[in-house]
Amino acid sequence: MNVEELRLLAREASSRLDQVTSHQSLEEFRVAYLGRKGKVTRLFEELKTLSEEERRPLGRELNELKITLERKMEEKKSSLASSHGEKDESFDPSLPGLRPSYGRLHPITQTVREITGLFERLGFEVVEGPEVETEFHNFTALNIPLDHPSRDAFATFYTKEEENREPYLLRSQTSTVQIRVMQKRKPPLRIVAPGRVYRPDQVDASHSFMFHQIEGLMVDDRTTFSELKGILQLFLRKLLGPDTKIRFRPHFFPFTEPSAEVDVNCFLCQAKGCSVCGGKGWLELLGAGSVDPAVFEQVGYDPKRVQGFAFGLGVERIAMLRHGIPDIRMFCENDLRFLRQF
Numbered sequence: 001m002n003v004e005e006l007r008l009l010a011r012e013a014s015s016r017l018d019q020v021t022s023h024q025s026l027e028e029f030r031v032a033y034l035g036r037k038g039k040v041t042r043l044f045e046e047l048k049t050l051s052e053e054e055r056r057p058l059g060r061e062l063n064e065l066k067i068t069l070e071r072k073m074e075e076k077k078s079s080l081a082s083s084h085g086e087k088d089e090s091f092d093p094s095l096p097g098l099r100p101s102y103g104r105l106h107p108i109t110q111t112v113r114e115i116t117g118l119f120e121r122l123g124f125e126v127v128e129g130p131e132v133e134t135e136f137h138n139f140t141a142l143n144i145p146l147d148h149p150s151r152d153a154f155a156t157f158y159t160k161e162e163e164n165r166e167p168y169l170l171r172s173q174t175s176t177v178q179i180r181v182m183q184k185r186k187p188p189l190r191i192v193a194p195g196r197v198y199r200p201d202q203v204d205a206s207h208s209f210m211f212h213q214i215e216g217l218m219v220d221d222r223t224t225f226s227e228l229k230g231i232l233q234l235f236l237r238k239l240l241g242p243d244t245k246i247r248f249r250p251h252f253f254p255f256t257e258p259s260a261e262v263d264v265n266c267f268l269c270q271a272k273g274c275s276v277c278g279g280k281g282w283l284e285l286l287g288a289g290s291v292d293p294a295v296f297e298q299v300g301y302d303p304k305r306v307q308g309f310a311f312g313l314g315v316e317r318i319a320m321l322r323h324g325i326p327d328i329r330m331f332c333e334n335d336l337r338f339l340r341q342f
């Protein structure tokens, strides 16, 4: 064996490889050159019989030839696979592609974002608080004393009582976030706090053991009830339409004084009276009022120097009224036929 022979073989192999047009002839080529008795393999055997000086340069060249042939065979193999007649039968390029399925926001999340977005435009900041709360934040600081009978309606799930520690419970209202924010910051404050709340309620079409509320709070050295009215009117008209009428009905909440329930004229029947508004023409949507001085005292504010108002609304109720959803349980069933409509 000498260099000329080797180069001749290289040329011969590469022109034969050029003529390969099928996987079968490629395999024949491999056997003929690189197989156990192939021409290149044989030369490797022959190499062993040569002297040291002859072996070095020929060995290097032979190795290069082997590597080149292996690379070219790989290239041939992939070009055969992608060329006509050899294509993968399981791939049909004429089929339509797979459409990615997009997720979407849950109708409750959409409603929360829409409402908090409206308040953000009025200068309110969105804050959140914990769902597992102390009795102090859920009751005492909100002017609901330990022995007050209204605690029963809000007695949710309590954690085990431990010595030297207040029991925790699932919060029954987002009013707890008012307390948390006021404990941490000084007025002026303008916040809205969306979140989940829990109640020991029997589940039916309009009640659930878990639902969402949005709490609002504004505190400054001076706020007025007419500002509360103006803000809620602006908000409800943005949410429900420019013709929305609102009315305040006197009510009682422990943490506000005076307190009111806020109704809007029934937008389902244009206030003519329907089954949803019970023929009254009005829908009850919010609770609101001026922050009770007792609450300010609980968080270390001086009730003589600050004033504020607060309000709270139920998100499910608003979403149900706006979209005509008949049953609150539908929000939690994960039925895509329902969820895809939003």
Ligand code: DAH
Pocket: 172, 173, 174, 175, 215, 216, 253, 255, 256, 286, 287, 288, 289, 310, 311, 312, 313
């Ligand atoms: N926390 C009340 C509830 O769960 C809602 C509410 C009413 C919040 C009046 C307020 C308010 O801030 O002023 O029913």
